[in-house]
Amino acid sequence: MPIDIGQITTDSPEATERVASALASVLRPGDLLVLDGPLGSGKTTFVRGLGKALGCSGISSPSFVLVKEYEGTHKLRHVDLFRIDESSALDDLGLEELSDPSRITVVEWAEPAIPLADEGYLEVAFRYGETANLRTIEFRSVGNLFESRVRDIREMLERLQERASVPGN
Ligand SMILES: Nc1ncnc2c1ncn2[C@@H]1O[C@H](COP(=O)(O)OP(=O)(O)OP(=O)(O)O)[C@@H](O)[C@H]1O
Numbered sequence: 001m002p003i004d005i006g007q008i009t010t011d012s013p014e015a016t017e018r019v020a021s022a023l024a025s026v027l028r029p030g031d032l033l034v035l036d037g038p039l040g041s042g043k044t045t046f047v048r049g050l051g052k053a054l055g056c057s058g059i060s061s062p063s064f065v066l067v068k069e070y071e072g073t074h075k076l077r078h079v080d081l082f083r084i085d086e087s088s089a090l091d092d093l094g095l096e097e098l099s100d101p102s103r104i105t106v107v108e109w110a111e112p113a114i115p116l117a118d119e120g121y122l123e124v125a126f127r128y129g130e131t132a133n134l135r136t137i138e139f140r141s142v143g144n145l146f147e148s149r150v151r152d153i154r155e156m157l158e159r160l161q162e163r164a165s166v167p168g169n
């Protein structure tokens with residue numbers, strides 16, 4: 001059963017990067033993150049924030065190459081399956097295993113690859129808010145992989161929320 005962890009609203013790309021950076025502290029090699037949400041909703045921006053926290057620079061969208069690898073304090077693999085519509089085509093990418101024990105894998109437009117995510121994943125879903133720069137980011141744990149870290153992630157979101165609601169911040 002998926003577990004709803006919580007959500008947070010950001011009002012700038014930098015704020016979305018900060019949410020990702022805060023999440024990075026609970027991540028470890030072998031993790032799989034599935035980023036959901038419409039075009040331009042902030043998925044790649046979120047990966048950029050993760051990359052900054054993990055010491056990986058130069059993160060850009062892997063839309064055309066589908067997979068990009070970075071090396072920082074952890075290896076980060078950024079996958080974009082927007083142009084993939086058959087799971088058979090995933091084999092060509094060497095993605096018969098979506099996650100990899102030595103890396104943190106983050107996937108945009110992951111739907112065709114979800115059946116490969118046996119161990120589970122953290123779903124991060126992006127929604128547009130009512131004004132231009134607002135995005136709501138919602139976290140869900142699916143399967144076993146993040147089950148034991150649900151509370152850590154919830155506390156991380158609460159801390160971010162508290163910080164954001166301090167006047168002058
Ligand atoms: N609060 C916010 N969080 C994230 N991005 C924001 C926010 N406000 C505005 N933006 C802008 O929205 C855009 C998000 O683009 P990004 O490439 O991250 O989206 P994406 O979900 O990866 O899109 P795609 O599905 O095309 O890959 C950027 O231009 C960014 O500057």
Ligand SMILES: [Mg+2]
Nearest residue numbers: 043044061108
């Ligand atoms: Mg993107």
